[in-house]
Amino acid sequence: MKLRFSKMHGIGNDFVMLDCRDQAFSLREAQIRAIADRRTGVGFDQLISIEPPRDPSCAFYYGIWNADGSPSGQCGNGVRCVAAWLHREGELAIGDTVRLESPSGPVTVRLSNAHEVTVDMGVPSFAPSEIPFRADLQADGYAIEVGDETLMIGAVSLGNPHAVALVPDLHAPALFRLGPLLTAHERFPEAANAGFVEVVDRGQLRLRVHERGSGWTLACGTGACAAVAVMRQRDEVDDRVRVALPGGELTIEWAGPGQTLWMTGPAAFVFEGEWLG
Template sequence: MPLRFSKMHGIGNDFVVLDCRQRAFPLDAAQIRALADRHTGVGFDQLLSVEPARDPDCAFYYGIWNADGSPSGQCGNGVRCVAAWLHRAGALALGEDVTIESPSGPVTVRLLGPTEVTVDMGEPVFEPARIPFAADAAADHYELAVGGEALDVGAVSMGNPHAVVAVDELADPALQRLGPLLTCHPRFAQGANAGFVQRLDRGHLRLRVHERGAGWTLACGTGACAAMAVLHRRGAVDDRVQVELPGGTLRIDWAGPGHTLWMTGPAAFAFEGEWPVPPAAARRDG
């Protein structure tokens, strides 16, 4: 039986969304990679599954897989797409706060419009062991040797690990080489999303992100949260920041320690489709 899916994106960060509310998740890592192939499959940065909640305090659960088939703990643009998908399915109403469950824990979403969503992303985590990142204590700056260069890096978790580097110019060709190297730096035990951020003023940032398991993307929601959080901790930005990514702009609000961080932005439907499930997946699901 063909696998029905929705293709969505959040400012260019694109997803395939599967309805698994009444069926088991049908794909293994190899099949996810085949579906993710932009030449012979559908193509996506991440795959999202909408499932029954494991936590009774949550309305639904969503799973996240990268294009290389590896699981992910959180995806900021993805959770907005999940919320918009659930609204279109009649499961979420506009204007109310609803808690849904991610692989890294509960997330509260509020639909401001059918395709405009604000998300409580939780409080940024700077404790190295919880990122995880190899360091004796939390700090605003860490020096990492990357590709023969010493980079000044901020480390934070937004439900997934991030390495944030402040730069003067995002067009610097060295970033194309440094991004993949920073993503797999050995001090990040699970790898990291590598974000390069240019500060324009206290309320405006520009950002590029090389995501673990997906590569360079047009947008990274948790990356925007991470960049704002690292610079806010350093006293370089205000409590509300516009983060401009190649695919569009997100608004990030954070009042500092003791407060949760909110991300606001769009979620868009591209198309619906069917993909022929490989025989092994069909047998396992049936």
């Protein structure tokens, strides 16, 4: 099977991009896992297909699959790469604003230049049933047993479920053990992206994310949005925050509950290739 692809990344969160505008996406789960393998395949955190829209109000649809072959509802770094990819294909001009369709619904993107994109990530949802998260009542924080520790987390959806834990030190060895356990915790019936956040000041956070289906990543766009949403709910940060992840920095703007959250960051091309698996 010959499969043309583009390799891209958004601050280290890397993707295989497939052009499915004229042919239907047909990869099976095992094929996705084979391409994702960083030793015997291409390697990626997520695979993204760019397809005709299902929703006529949108210009294109993009599908998202994690490295283990499971589908994902949203990917903040990925949608910026979709916009940059469309620009290179002549489908989107610098300065344009376009509505794209994700598995979780429409998003609006604005191309600032060939390498920087601003994305309307929608309104964060804290309702446990919408995340989904098992809790009797909605709260700003939840005590949750993870391994042999009790963590206080915030839970929120940005098109996929997130658990956000405030920690004093992002390099504490325990985090590498707690991340996978929090991702797979039974209170998140569809698993979750586990974010560990350190507050530098009201305008800056540091963040590491263990993603469901992909593990520890250099960056997670929806994770950065989730961290800001949870910290702003607690009045720990202002309405414009720089989020530093291992792969780089994103700017998140959120006026507060009921308002749209905006993310700005880069998108980069790495290489073009052909999969012969």
